[in-house]
Every structure is written in C-alpha cells, then in structure tokens.
Amino acid sequence: MQILCIMLSDIAQIRLVSSHPEVYDPCDDSFALVDAxxxxxxxxxxxxxxxxxxxxxxxxxxxTSLALLLGKEASGAHYMATDINPHAVGVTRETLEAHGCHAELVNTDIALGLEKRLARSVDVIVVNPPYVPTPEEEVGCFGITSSWAGGENGRSVIDKILPVADKLLSEKGWLYLLTLTANNPLEICLLMRKKGYASRIILQRSTEEESLHIIKFWRDLDTLLEVKESMVLNKTDNRTVTESLPFPSFSVWRNLSRNFN
Amino acid sequence: MRLLTHNMLSSNIKGVTNGFPLLIEAEKVVEKAVDFNEDFLKNMFAKIEWKALVDASKTMGYAELPDNVESSMLDSDEFLQKFHHALLELHLEEGALVCPETGRKFPVSKGIPNMLLHEDEV
Structure with a gap:
C-alpha cells in the first residue's frame, strides 16, 4: 500500500488538473507519454x-508529471512549456500551481521567440503533438483544434517541430515524441537519423481508437558517421536508406549500453 | 516569468535582425522564493547574456548585480545568491516585453508572455 502511494504521488493527479472548454483534457495519449x-x-x-x-x-x-516524477532528486532541473493556445498555458499554470510545481510558460507557436537564445541548451524535450490526420486547413486553427489537427497523415505540425527540436537540443539532449501509426513513425526516425539521431520506441500502446508509440531520440555520433558514410555510398549505390534502418539497430543497443551502464 | 526566461526570449518579427534583449515594461513584479541550486547556476552562467540580466533586474527594481562578471566570481557565495535571486526569484507578473527594433509589445499576463506573431509579422 505504501509503495502504491509513493507511485501515485510521482505524477500529476487528474482531480488537480485544471480544464477549459478550449483545452484538451488528459487522455490515453497523455497517459501513455507520462507512463513512458x-x-x-x-x-x-x-x-x-x-x-x-x-x-x-x-x-x-x-x-507537471515530469516535474513531479523527477522531483527533488533532479533539483537542478528547470522546466519550461509552450502552447499556441492561450487558454492552454493558463490551464497549465493552474495545474502546476495545484501540484505545487513551477514551469516557465510561453504562449507561442512551437518555440518561436526561444529558438535563438535557447539553441543547443535543452536537455529534455517532450512532445505530444497534434497527430490526428485532418484536412490541411484545420492546422494552425486556434483553440482546442490546435491540440489535435495534424494535417496530412497527422504530420504537418510534427514535421515543423522536428527541426526546432534539433536546434534546441543540447549535445546530450533527449527528445520524447508521441506518434500515431498513421504518422509513419519509422519515417520520422529516418528523418531524424539524417540529422544524426539514434532512436528507440520506448512504449507502444494500442487503445480502442489508435495505436500509439513513444519514441526517444538522442544525438549519436555513430549514427552521424553512418549517415555520412551512406551518403558517400549512395553516390555509387542507389539503395534506399530504409534497408539499413532503424530500430533496433546494433548501433542503438551499443550506444544504450555505453550510456546507461 | 522569470528573468531566466526573459534572457532566452527574442523578438522574431519578420525583418528584425536584432530582437534581443526585449525591453521590459513592468506593471507588477512579484518575488517567489526558489530553492538555491549552485550547480544549476553554474550551468546557466555561460548561457546568460549578462548585461541583459543586469538591465532587466534593474527594471524590476533589483540593482545588486555587478555590471561586469567573470567566471571566477562563481566561487563567491554572495555573488551566487544575487545571481540566483535575479535569475529565478524575480517574476514579471504583468507588463510587456518590447521589441528593441520595432517597439512591438508582447504582453505578459499572469506571468505568461505572449510571443505569438500577427500574420503580417511572420
């Protein structure tokens, strides 16, 4: 029982999460990301x-869950969050306060205004993007639509976020990205691989409506070298890069054992 | 909004070449105690634009930071306490951030800056 209580106190409590008609309430995707x-x-x-x-x-x-689960053991951590929806940052502020946490909030599109000075400085980026395939014109709508409208294959906003994340992540930075099968997570890994990132699916979950993946990305020198080598190879050999890709590749496991043991 | 965040924000309006630092118009400033963490301060020191932090904290009513710094000052507890206070404990609750080049105001309400651009600014 005691263990259960400790486990529960590690993440945000639903009864303390604030809400607003124009803000997406925590749902299966949010729970999957926090579980990961x-x-x-x-x-x-x-x-x-x-x-x-x-x-x-x-x-x-x-x-809020990230701040709680890292807690005092990560006392040197500083939390920031952005949302394009002004109601969402307001609700986030209330949710943080209800849990006695603090994160710096900015009402902005992805990380507009932060990209220049925060470049190469962020150690952990977490993204539950608008991933639902929708007509392209719904992308960029304000209010709650912005929380789910992902355009063609649900990729429009994801594809805007990836280069920003690449710019913001520090040398040792990690990106946690939630995707849907329809988003083609393998292709996302391939895109990031070209930027020198290794990746691993750290959680998969199928709900009644959707199949979710949480992918973790990190900069990997071996991946970068392999990509450069394959670019040289591809000049003479026109293989698609997919053949040599990505999870669970040996370089991933090699890197993991190096980092985490 | 902490001054750490202010130090990381710049104006991204189309055509603006020098959008940093944003000027602060302070209507309401609050102080909130934050646990002191030496490692965090030492990590952040290299990333901070010092003059922007000094000017911003003066605008917020705190004039204790030295104008010039060098990394050896990180050995001084007195310096670290001042740095900590300016960087993390002073909050701009209400007011605006002003683009240094165009004068465009980004409002700050309930401690949250709104950096969204209008269509003709992107």
Whole structure:
C-alpha cells in the first residue's frame, strides 16, 4: 500500500488538473507519454537535465508529471512549456500551481521567440503533438483544434517541430515524441537519423481508437558517421536508406549500453 | 516569468535582425522564493547574456548585480545568491516585453508572455 502511494504521488493527479472548454483534457495519449517518462525515470535522473521543455503543454498534465516524477532528486532541473493556445498555458499554470510545481510558460507557436537564445541548451524535450490526420486547413486553427489537427497523415505540425527540436537540443539532449501509426513513425526516425539521431520506441500502446508509440531520440555520433558514410555510398549505390534502418539497430543497443551502464 | 526566461526570449518579427534583449515594461513584479541550486547556476552562467540580466533586474527594481562578471566570481557565495535571486526569484507578473527594433509589445499576463506573431509579422 505504501509503495502504491509513493507511485501515485510521482505524477500529476487528474482531480488537480485544471480544464477549459478550449483545452484538451488528459487522455490515453497523455497517459501513455507520462507512463513512458515514468518508465525512463532512472535514466532521466542519471541524465541530470538542466532545462526540460514541453512543446504543446495543453492541460499541463505532462509537464507537471515530469516535474513531479523527477522531483527533488533532479533539483537542478528547470522546466519550461509552450502552447499556441492561450487558454492552454493558463490551464497549465493552474495545474502546476495545484501540484505545487513551477514551469516557465510561453504562449507561442512551437518555440518561436526561444529558438535563438535557447539553441543547443535543452536537455529534455517532450512532445505530444497534434497527430490526428485532418484536412490541411484545420492546422494552425486556434483553440482546442490546435491540440489535435495534424494535417496530412497527422504530420504537418510534427514535421515543423522536428527541426526546432534539433536546434534546441543540447549535445546530450533527449527528445520524447508521441506518434500515431498513421504518422509513419519509422519515417520520422529516418528523418531524424539524417540529422544524426539514434532512436528507440520506448512504449507502444494500442487503445480502442489508435495505436500509439513513444519514441526517444538522442544525438549519436555513430549514427552521424553512418549517415555520412551512406551518403558517400549512395553516390555509387542507389539503395534506399530504409534497408539499413532503424530500430533496433546494433548501433542503438551499443550506444544504450555505453550510456546507461 | 522569470528573468531566466526573459534572457532566452527574442523578438522574431519578420525583418528584425536584432530582437534581443526585449525591453521590459513592468506593471507588477512579484518575488517567489526558489530553492538555491549552485550547480544549476553554474550551468546557466555561460548561457546568460549578462548585461541583459543586469538591465532587466534593474527594471524590476533589483540593482545588486555587478555590471561586469567573470567566471571566477562563481566561487563567491554572495555573488551566487544575487545571481540566483535575479535569475529565478524575480517574476514579471504583468507588463510587456518590447521589441528593441520595432517597439512591438508582447504582453505578459499572469506571468505568461505572449510571443505569438500577427500574420503580417511572420
């Protein structure tokens, strides 16, 4: 029983999560993302993050949970969160306050205004993007639509977030991204691989409506070298890069054992 | 909004080449105690634009930071306490951040800056 109580206190409590008609309430996707962070908690603590950023914080359930689950053991961590929806950052503020947590909030599109000065400085980025495939014109709508409208294959906003995350992540930075099968997570890993990131699916969950993946990305020198080599190879050999890709590749496991043992 | 966040924000309006630092118009400033963490301060020191922090904290009513710094000052507990207070404990609760080049105001309400651009600014 005692263990159960400790476990429960590690993440945000639904009854303390604030809400607003124009803000997406925590749902299966939010729970999956927080479960993935919980499962990776020991690694996160060992990572000693200075700056943690959530892009698209919605109700604040995820950033509050991250702050709680890292807690005092990560006392050097500073939390930030952005959302394009002004109601969402307001609700996030209330959710954080109800849990006695603090995160710096910015009402902005992805990380507009932060990209220049925060470049190469963020150790952990967490994203539950608008991933639902919708007509393209719904992307960029304000209010609650912005929390789910993902355009073609649900990729429009994800594809905007990835280069920003690449810019913001520190040398040791990690990105946790939630995706839907329809988003083609393998292709997302391939895109990130070209930027020098290794990746691993750290949680998969099928709900009645959707199949979710949480992918963790990190900069990997071996991946970068392999990509450069394959670019040289591809000049003479026109293989698609997919053949050599990505999870669970040996370089991933090699890197993991190096980082975490 | 902490001054750490202010130090990380710049104006992204189309055509603006020098959008940093944003000027602060302070209507309401609050102080909130934050646990002191030496490692965090030492980590952040290299990333901070010092003059922007000094000017911002003066605007917020705190003039204790030295104008010039060098990394050896991180050995001084007195310096670290002042740095900690300016960086993390002073909050701009209500007011605005002003683009240094265009004068465009980004409102700060309930401690949250609104950096969204209008269509003709993107």
């Amino acid at each position: 962070l919980l499962a990776d908690r020991a690694n996160l603590l060992e990572h000693h993050p200075s700056i943690c950023l959530e892009i698209g914080c919605g109700s604040g359930y995820v950033i």
